[in-house]
Amino acid sequence: MDKTFNLILRGVGGQGIITLLSIINEAAFIEGYDVKSSELHGLSQRGGSVETHIRFGEKVYSPLVSRGQADLIIGLEVLEGLRGFSQANSKTKFLINNYYLPFSGSLKKEEILGKLKMISKSNLYLISASEICKKELNNEVVSGIYLLGYAVNKKLIPLKTTSILGAIKKVIPEKYLELNKKAFGLAHD
């Protein structure tokens, strides 16, 4: 990989974004990349928008992805995914959980999906991760892990399965290990 990989991970506070970020960080580290990330705690974790950045490559300085520089935007919710637009360029891939968490004053889901399709064109991967995880695993919180499995499988992120599994083992407490591995495997196999 000759260029730094820039990833934006977005969602709503409480969706397990920081855990997902830690797994990706550790996986990149396992593969020998330099890695930097930036996360936000506190107020935004109370149900607000959460935007986190991960960058890995040979040498990374700033933890923040510049405007228009994202290679991949993972959105755990449709509107939050759409917000990633400011860091997107014409080649940016959008991997979006087809999951809608409205709030008062929010856009209608069809409107959000319409905008997403218009912006990302053929680069949109709209996946019903929450629905699938709920059905298959009776747990929505792992939908981010499911999306990560999808991303690895479709080569949207330059990380190997073995490194992600190693990272999951490192980050996830014993009790939830199987659940997370299953969620990752679901989209991956």
Next chain:
Amino acid sequence: MKKILLGNEAIVQGALEAGVDFVSGYPGCPSAEVGDGFKDIAKEKGIYAEWSTNEKVALEVAIGASFSGLKTLVNMKSFGVNVCSDSLLPLAYTGTKGPMVIFIGDDPSCHSSAQSEQDSRGYAYLSRIPILDPSDPQECCDFTKLGFEISEKFNIPVILRTTTRVSHQKMPVTINSKSQILNPKQISNPKSKIPKGVFIKNPHQFCTMPPRVLEMKKELLQKIEKIRQFAEKSKINKVIGKKNKIGIIASSISYLHILEALKTLGIQLPVLKLGFFYPLPEKMITDFIKGKKKILVVEELDPYLENEIVRLAKDKLTIYGKDVLPTVGELDTDKVCIALSKITGKKFVIEKSKILDLPKRSARLCEGCPYWYILPIIKKVATEGTIFGGDIGCNMIAGLSPHNMQDYLFSMGAGLGISHGVGKATDQKVISIMGDGTFFHSGIPALINTVYNKSSPLIVVLDNRITAMTGHQVNPGMGKTLMGENTEELKIEEIAKACGVKHIKVLDPINIKELEEAVKEFLIKKEVSLIVCRRICALLLKKQNG
């Protein structure tokens, strides 16, 4: 060995490697993970750690430990320095005995701060306490250790100042594996040896009073000049890059943005990176700017460095700073690229991304939050025109939709003080709300004032059995300490009674009828009244139930 650490975890690691004995602090964002980091390891590592009632007390506790010879770490967020500043200034005069590092987390862009976009570096000028300003987690670890070294060498406290993007940045950090943070799961056999120092009486050092206090000020000024000499030689101030007529001076996260920006623009310029904010290595700066035509100073928030450099440059060259960079909000690579482009003439086209005007998703009360019961009832019962005093914490969400019941919001504990003022100045009815954490932090003096000076607000304490907003830290109402020991459980209603409040009710807010009756009854009282709404935070309950 290398390990991915959050900036704040790296500070804990650095403190462990330095052999810290004693930790005190008060939680806030982005600093809380430092105090929290000692929760599970303190006993095992033979360290004493506490959450104090507020930052002023936390600092004073640390001063006592330092005077007893222990190596001490204090932790707080930006606003905490305001609270403890009354003791911070004399501490610079007395100096330390056991070394002390004071960690302060600033929050440019107010990601998690309601009250102001504070640049705590300004306290260097007020207190004359050295400030180190790391850029990334590796430096968080290294500068913490260096801070202890400087403190030990010069008997002065050292401030380690970060920002959200430093404290909440992750990267692989080289650590000394011998003192690595143990995984809580691995801790099986706590040594539980809490360190003990010895307090050796020395009023000459520990008591400030005229005429000695002016002597102390002189000694402090001399000390700072010695530390400046140390800073001149310190490796944390460094020059990188080749000679050029244009140079850059940067600190904190801005240093990382500038490296990124130079790469983006494909230009090479010399950069002076300052790890010391105070005292500044003035000779090093003077040497760096000598012969240059232009200097760009890249720093977030206030132009402190810029002003110093303008002074040192004595009009011999052009200094750019806040004329090309914002004073409001954090910096990023794009903003730095634009500034660089302006002064070098190098073209920079920002990737055109149409700004989408999307509705903002603001913070809201969590599902099952007890405040969902309280706020609507208060609003329903309150008569037209009632003034709502707000305070800091999850409860400040009262100011947002759908509640919209907050007429002022300042700093922790300020709501009630202001409510008393409004009550005295008008005939309007005031309802002042505050969290349990805030009640203990700084609500009590305001409560005493309200009783003493006779105004009649209805105070509603939202006792969710935890300091919630900052990530669930114990407080004096919980009966538990940071290290997990049992302790006296202070009752808010008993404190209120002792402060002279005559009308007090304690209730579980899910009994909304009872709450409604209580609010109705108290709203017409001619004296101050207080309702404690006691019900555990929904997130905490979920955590406890695993």
